[in-house]
Amino acid sequence: MRDDPWLDRNSGPVVRPYALTGGRTRPTGETIDLLATVTSTAAAAPEELPLEPEHVEVIRRCRQPTPVADLASDLNLPLGVVRILLSDMREHGLITIRPPMRTRLTDPQLLKDVADALRRL
Amino acid sequence: MPFADSDPDASTAGPVSIKILIAGGFGAGKTTLVSSVSEIRPLRTEEALSEPSVLVDALEGVEDKTTTTVAMDFGRITVRDDLVVYLFGTPGQHRFWFMWDELALGALGAVVMADTRRLADSFPSVDYFERRSLPFVVAVNCFAGAKRYRPDTVRTALDLNPGVPVVLCDARQRTSSRDVLVTLVEYAISLISDSEVLSPS
DSSP, X not given: OOOOGGGSTTOHHHHXXXXXXXXXXXXXXXXXXXXXEEEESSSSOOTTSOOOHHHHHHXXXXXSOEEHHHHHHHHTOOHHHHHHHHHHHHHTTSEEEEOOOOGGGGXXXXXXXXXXXXHTO | OXXXXXXXXXXXXXXXXXXXXXXXXXXXXXXXXXXXXXXEEEEEEEOOTTOHHXXXXXXXXXXXXXXXXXXXXXXXXXXXXXXXEEEEEOOOSGGGHHHHHHHHTTOOEEEEEEOGGGGGGGHHHHHHHHHHTOOEEEXXXXXXXXXXXXXXXXXXXXXXXXXXXXXXXOTTSHHHHHHHHHHHHHHHHHXXXXXXXXXXX
């Protein structure tokens, strides 16, 4: 008897989002940081590509640069799935993905600004 | 990056994002802290099905653990138009460290939420951040009904390095949670200043 723990009646949440990725669980290409900024390259989805509603939604939301974590939360999709969507879209030139700016974390003035701003909350 | 040179948006790449981790044992107040001080939203991760810890869980037949979905507390504080602080509340158990490795990368630091009734629950978080040399503060969440401990007692119990701040907080209070974050940022600043004194460039 086949006893596959992934395909029991509770496994829906695993299977469904990954249907969107064609069953893949890993994105291709350069690693996509949680706080990388995604920007659409075109205002609207090109008609010649077979896009899912989620792709179209990414294009719409990322007309303004949007961090990956915000996007995953807004789309209510797991991060792993969003990363695969984004890597596909990057390959097709639909979006650009910019790594987060990290160098300034060693800048005491920036951190002082953060502390001051938090104090005003 | 084929379009890097011609990208007209190079100067408007979005705000600088600061990442802060909120760690600690189950029920220590992570969600409470994130929601009192920021716009909180759920963020799900769903890692590869081949994660060994997941297989172990599944084979043990734990009814509710057939998926690898982990919900994080995801909070956003817009400090300025060009500066955003992100809070990531993550489960403290070892089996979630695959997420932590990514979250810790480039993070400003971490808050370890401690519940004095179950202080041992915060050991893994403390160990983790010590090993990663990531600045962290311990926030003792003062639950109603829990015995109050002095910060020094908690420091000794957790065997913390002398410099690590230990603060008492009430995670339900916005100002109290905010002060915890301020303590962390100030501690991170002090570590930068220290390293500059020790190794002038």
